[in-house]
Amino acid sequence: MHEYPITRRIIEIAGEYAEKYHAKEVKAINLVVGDTCGYVASSIELYFDLIAEGTPCEKARLHIERIEPKLQCSACKTLFVRKPFTFECPSCKGEGRPTDIGQEFYVKSIEI
Numbered sequence: 025m026h027e028y029p030i031t032r033r034i035i036e037i038a039g040e041y042a043e044k045y046h047a048k049e050v051k052a053i054n055l056v057v058g059d060t061c062g063y064v065a066s067s068i069e070l071y072f073d074l075i076a077e078g079t080p081c082e083k084a085r086l087h088i089e090r091i092e093p094k095l096q097c098s099a100c101k102t103l104f105v106r107k108p109f110t111f112e113c114p115s116c117k118g119e120g121r122p123t124d125i126g127q128e129f130y131v132k133s134i135e136i
Contacts (some may be wrong), residue, residue, distance in 0.1 A: 093126025
């Protein structure tokens with residue numbers, strides 16, 4: 025349920041941007057959503073059309089770029105996607121450590 029207020033805020037940001045540049049409508053909103061950021065991309069998509077109704081974003085396309093979380097090997101520093109049930113680096117068999125990759129959440133661009 026916490027995707028509802030964040031989706032509303034995304035639409036507000038895009039509307040403010042359109043107003044600032046004297047555009048009547050927003051054509052597209054491009055988001056970056058990491059898989060471990062705490063928001064579910066499909067829920068944002070679900071709420072978007074409902075919340076955008078009657079706003080400058082009503083006809084806008086929502087594009088979501090999803091970022092898969094990656095680990096970094098403590099030995100060779102390789103970044104890699106974790107396989108189920110293991111933290112082993114595919115390059116050197118070292119141990120993978122968590123990174124911030126996959127926790128992103130931001131509006132990448134707004135097209136008017």
